[in-house]
Amino acid sequence: MNSEHRTARSADSTGPAVRGARERARSEITAAIKDEARRQLAAAGAAKLSLRAVARELGMVSSALYRYFPSRDELLTALIVDAYDSVGAAAETAARTGGDPLARWGAVCAAVRAWALEHPHEYALIYGSPVPGYAAPQVTVEPASRVGLALVGVARDALDGPGAAPPGLPDGLRPEAERMAADLAPGLPPELVASLVAAWSQLFGLISFEVFGQFHRVVEDRDAFFAHAADRLGREAGILPSAVGSGSVAGSGRPVTGSGRPVAGSG
Amino acid sequence: MNSEHRTARSADSTGPAVRGARERARSEITAAIKDEARRQLAAAGAAKLSLRAVARELGMVSSALYRYFPSRDELLTALIVDAYDSVGAAAETAARTGGDPLARWGAVCAAVRAWALEHPHEYALIYGSPVPGYAAPQVTVEPASRVGLALVGVARDALDGPGAAPPGLPDGLRPEAERMAADLAPGLPPELVASLVAAWSQLFGLISFEVFGQFHRVVEDRDAFFAHAADRLGREAGILPSAVGSGSVAGSGRPVTGSGRPVAGSG
DNA sequence: TCCGGTGCAAGAGCAGTGCTCTCGTTGTTG
DNA sequence: CAACAACGAGAGCACTGCTCTTGCACCGGA
Numbered sequence: 001m002n003s004e005h006r007t008a009r010s011a012d013s014t015g016p017a018v019r020g021a022r023e024r025a026r027s028e029i030t031a032a033i034k035d036e037a038r039r040q041l042a043a044a045g046a047a048k049l050s051l052r053a054v055a056r057e058l059g060m061v062s063s064a065l066y067r068y069f070p071s072r073d074e075l076l077t078a079l080i081v082d083a084y085d086s087v088g089a090a091a092e093t094a095a096r097t098g099g100d101p102l103a104r105w106g107a108v109c110a111a112v113r114a115w116a117l118e119h120p121h122e123y124a125l126i127y128g129s130p131v132p133g134y135a136a137p138q139v140t141v142e143p144a145s146r147v148g149l150a151l152v153g154v155a156r157d158a159l160d161g162p163g164a165a166p167p168g169l170p171d172g173l174r175p176e177a178e179r180m181a182a183d184l185a186p187g188l189p190p191e192l193v194a195s196l197v198a199a200w201s202q203l204f205g206l207i208s209f210e211v212f213g214q215f216h217r218v219v220e221d222r223d224a225f226f227a228h229a230a231d232r233l234g235r236e237a238g239i240l241p242s243a244v245g246s247g248s249v250a251g252s253g254r255p256v257t258g259s260g261r262p263v264a265g266s267g
Numbered sequence: 268m269n270s271e272h273r274t275a276r277s278a279d280s281t282g283p284a285v286r287g288a289r290e291r292a293r294s295e296i297t298a299a300i301k302d303e304a305r306r307q308l309a310a311a312g313a314a315k316l317s318l319r320a321v322a323r324e325l326g327m328v329s330s331a332l333y334r335y336f337p338s339r340d341e342l343l344t345a346l347i348v349d350a351y352d353s354v355g356a357a358a359e360t361a362a363r364t365g366g367d368p369l370a371r372w373g374a375v376c377a378a379v380r381a382w383a384l385e386h387p388h389e390y391a392l393i394y395g396s397p398v399p400g401y402a403a404p405q406v407t408v409e410p411a412s413r414v415g416l417a418l419v420g421v422a423r424d425a426l427d428g429p430g431a432a433p434p435g436l437p438d439g440l441r442p443e444a445e446r447m448a449a450d451l452a453p454g455l456p457p458e459l460v461a462s463l464v465a466a467w468s469q470l471f472g473l474i475s476f477e478v479f480g481q482f483h484r485v486v487e488d489r490d491a492f493f494a495h496a497a498d499r500l501g502r503e504a505g506i507l508p509s510a511v512g513s514g515s516v517a518g519s520g521r522p523v524t525g526s527g528r529p530v531a532g533s534g
Numbered sequence: 535t536c537c538g539g540t541g542c543a544a545g546a547g548c549a550g551t552g553c554t555c556t557c558g559t560t561g562t563t564g
Numbered sequence: 565c566a567a568c569a570a571c572g573a574g575a576g577c578a579c580t581g582c583t584c585t586t587g588c589a590c591c592g593g594a
Contacts, residue, residue: 022541022590045396047314050580063583064543072581129313129395130479141484148485173495176488184485197486198473198496204481205472206465212397214471217408218415218451219464221443228440229465236503289561289570319551330554331572339552541590551580560571 030068032058034082037075041121046076076125081143083122088146090115095150101158102234102241108150109203109230116207123211127204148200152185155196158239159188167236169194195237203233297335299325301349304342305389312388313343343392348410350389355413357382362417368425369501369508375417376470376497383474390478394471415467419452422463425506426455434503436461462504470500 036054051072052062069075094111095104116123126144169177169191177190185193206229209215210222219225303321318339319329336342361378362371383390393411436444436458444457452460473496476482477489486492 026541051582052580061544062581063545066582067542124396127475127479127481129391144481167499170491170495173488173491176486176491179487180485194492194495197492198499201476201481202469202472202496202500204476205469208394208472208475209468212394214394214411214468218447219443220446221440224437224440224443225461225464228437228461229469232434232465232503233469236499287562293570317551318553328573329552330574333553334571535594537592537594539591539593541588543586543588545586546584548583549581552578554575554577556575557573558571559573560569562570563568564566 026068033065033068033075034078037079038082038122041079041125042119045121046125049076051075077137077139079122080126080140083119083126084140084143084146086119086122087112087115087126088143088150091147091150095154100241101154101239102231104154104157105151105234105239106227106230108147108154109233110227112147112203113207113210113226113230116211120211123207127208128212148184148197151196151200151203152188152193155192155237155239156185156188159192167191167195192238199233199237203230206230293335296325300332300335300342301345304346305349308346308388308392309386313392316343318342344404344406346389347393347407350386350393351407351410351413353386353389354379354382354393355410355417358414358417362421367508368421368506369498371421371424372418372501372506373494373497375414375421376500377494379414379470380474380477380493380497383478387478390474394475395479415451415464418463418467418470419455419460422459422504422506423452423455426459434458434462459505466500466504470497473497 033054036057037049040049040053040057049072051065051069054075055062055065058065069078090111091108094107097104097107099107116127173194174190177194180197181188181190181193185196188196206226210219210226215222300321303324304316307316307320307324316339318332318336321342322329322332325332336345357378358375361374364371364374366374383394440461441457444461447464448455448457448460452463455463473493477486477493482489
């Protein structure tokens with residue numbers, strides 16, 4: 001560890017440290033702590049993340065670490081926010097790819113899946129069981145919504161093109177669907193929003209089962225299985241490929257998102 | 268792996284107990300340990316489950332507990348197996364209810380959801396992120412399959428009645444679907460099995476998001492939302508209500524599983 | 535230039551954890 | 565009855581999150 005980095009020897013002539021060397025060191029050390037914590041997270045999982053081990057690896061003493069994160073939970077919160085932002089950014093990037101709405105839908109799903117498979121422990125941190133006695137603080141709600149909003153964005157664009165009306169709502173669900181539409185995606189039809197929320201959670205069902213090992217000895221060709229399932233998820237939510245022909249819609253629809261390979265590679 | 272428990276035969280008249288007091292005490296204490304562990308699990312979650320606390324609560328010393336469970340992971344494994352069996356039994360009971368296949372499908376889904384909401388920490392134990400460095404041993408795979416098999420059972424019965432052909436498979440998925448059908452549900456058409464596996468994982472996506480708090484400020488009327496989503500899950504897998512009319516299938520289908528209330532109560 | 539406030543690292547310490555080992559005791563078996 | 569295996573108790577090790585105190589280094593104001 002670089003302890004005396006940038007000692008800021010009273011260099012008032014040019015003033016390289018506009019905010020003072022102290023703040024600079026602080027942000028650097030904070031980042032180093034998060035990096036090392038992320039490394040341990042990836043190596044052993046959230047439950048085995050140890051403040052003392054992080055400090056030890058960084059050459060500090062454990063108590064010094066409390067100057068930067070008041071508790072282990074606060075460190076975990078920081079990692080959670082970062083993870084949400086990371087997967088959210090991946091989803092948003094995939095949503096910006098070209099192609100018809102259904103292809104973009106598949107790209108977003110595949111990007112989230114690829115991120116989850118690359119960062120299983122971070123995925124478990126945010127989409128697995130909530131950590132020990134941990135209650136997600138308010139800071140996490142906005143980053144947590146980015147994937148969902150990316151899906152909503154694709155659906156919104158699909159609405160401009162030839163969209164298929166999503167299936168109708170039972171009477172009992174209509175008020176709730178209208179409330180969801182107003183809160184989450186103003187302007188979108190309630191049926192579509194209800195379908196989107198369901199598809200959103202079901203997408204993470206697919207991904208969680210794969211990441212958490214429930215598909216062990218059940219699904220082998222997981223790329224193909226996921227591509228097909230994600231494609232159907234989009235279709236059933238009312239997102240259609242722009243092939244306006246409207247001839248064979250659901251019959252033998254081949255996933256546009258590439259057959260058998262994760263689409264994330266293209267994003 | 269039982270020890271030689273069959274030996275206690277000489278006690279014809281003097282026997283303090285039929286099977287020997289020791290074995291009796293052993294099974295009783297084992298059960299007591301699991302009970303207390305389950306209580307702590309429900310109170311604070313898996314990560315906070317402490318062998319010492321369990322022993323303390325039972326009036327033993329922590330080292331004595333190792334006579335019954337060689338490690339904390341072994342205790343967790345026992346709890347995991349019990350949890351799988353518990354939710355599996357709930358699903359199987361729901362699958363045995365009367366009604367048309369789609370109603371039974373909805374009953375199974377609702378029963379699993381109800382179990383999850385009643386035992387959130389046990390649910391997290393089996394469907395959340397895998398615990399610390401824990402790798403599920405072989406003992407868990409059979410109990411873990413009971414919910415899936417209950418769904419398969421409903422689908423199999425639906426096949427006798429008027430079933431709707433599930434959507435076709437892309438060419439890339441056909442071999443995998445045939446393998447899954449052969450392994451998991453011999454005799455069922457591959458398209459149906461592939462749909463069932465997807466629906467199975469997506470069902471747990473719905474439940475996990477609700478249990479783990481992802482629906483916070485997103486879905487409010489969760490009973491209605493879940494009933495509708497589960498109903499659609501079944502329909503899209505090709506399970507139809509026995510109302511053979513085949514007139515309005517997906518249009519304004521009102522969930523048969525009761526609108527707005529968890530169906531588990533009827534099972 | 536000195537001086538006091540402040541951020542910071544280090545260390546000791548507390549209460550808790552999983553787990554191992556030893557040592558008597560006690561039920562079971564030959 | 566005697567040998568044996570299972571058992572409970574206790575001490576102990578290495579580890580954890582977290583707190584508190586102490587002393588050093590910086591940094592702005594006089």
